[in-house]
Amino acid sequence: MKVIFAGTPEFAAAALQAILDAGHSVALVLTQPDRPAGRGMQLQPSAVKRLALKYRLAVYQPTGLKDPASHAKIRQAGADAMVVAAYGLILPQAVLDLPRLGCLNIHASLLPRWRGAAPIQRAIEAGDRETGITIMQMDAGLDTGAMLLGRALPIAPDDNAATLHDKLAQLGAELIVEALGKLETLTPTQQPDEGATYAAKIAKSEATLDWRRPALELERQVRAFNPFPGAGATLNATPLKVWRASPAAGAGEPGTVLAVGDEGIVVACGSGALRLEELQRPGGRRLPVRDLLNGFTVSAGARFERGTN
Helix, strand or coil: CCCEEEEEEHHHHHHHHHHHHHEEEEEECCCCCCEECCCEEEEEEEHHHHHCCCHHCCCEECCCCCCCCHHHHHCCCCCCCCEEEECCCCCCHHHHCCCCEEEEEEECCCCCCCCCCHHHHHHHHHCCCCEEEEEEECCCCCCCCCEEEEEEEEECCCCCHHHHHHHHHHHHHHHHHHHHHHHHCCEEEEECCCCCCCCCCHHHHCCCCCCCCCCHHHHHHHCCCCCCCCCEEEECCEEEEEEEEEEEECCCCCCCCEEEECCCEECCCEEEEEEEEEEEECCCCCCCHHCCCCCCCCCCCCEECCCCC
């Protein structure tokens, strides 16, 4: 199969690598423009661009895809299909119509549940027991196209957004190779309206822990927002990132520290309590609580604020 590949982060790079390993011809790679990153804020290529350059593939980095010049570039590639994975740009209908066999999207959920930008985080946050990958034919809607292949994946009790991302990236890579191998014989299935949910993009303002909520919900929030943007709360006027936590026994005024020990800081919630196990102070490293307490005093009875990260 001769394909165009459109993607940007590591999730997409895993799929591109699998497509190349399977022997498909990648005529053109679309990815986001280089972005400033790191302490020096130097322009950095995306994970997909780095991989494409390694294989000496043609790379195209437009800021949009509405202009005729972009359409001409894609048309000239003469691809059978376009594979899209976490690209970050909307494909207009004129682009969707260019490849002979259409455009395929690797979506990190079991559609129609969690259409949208943050399906991995929202699945963890909601307490879903499973998620998965859907390969779908793209249309002009937001993740509303007909489904070609799907495969479920259990969400482990200790999965965070990073670990689940890596599992889904591997599954997506396997499934897109399978889809390309039998693309002309697959039967598209329209998505049902029932069960459709929207996975809104994660905002930093969501990260602050609200101690009035049940401990089980806060524990899921911690996992869902690891590594970005990181759940957070403020204690003794110090903003803290919370990277690992678990439900614990206890009750009290929400936000009150119930106990402090090497295993964690137990904080009362609206229902139950949450044991904070790995924290980070501003400018510091992620630390187990036993290490953090060497330079940061916390006592039972102290109160966490609902402040910002």
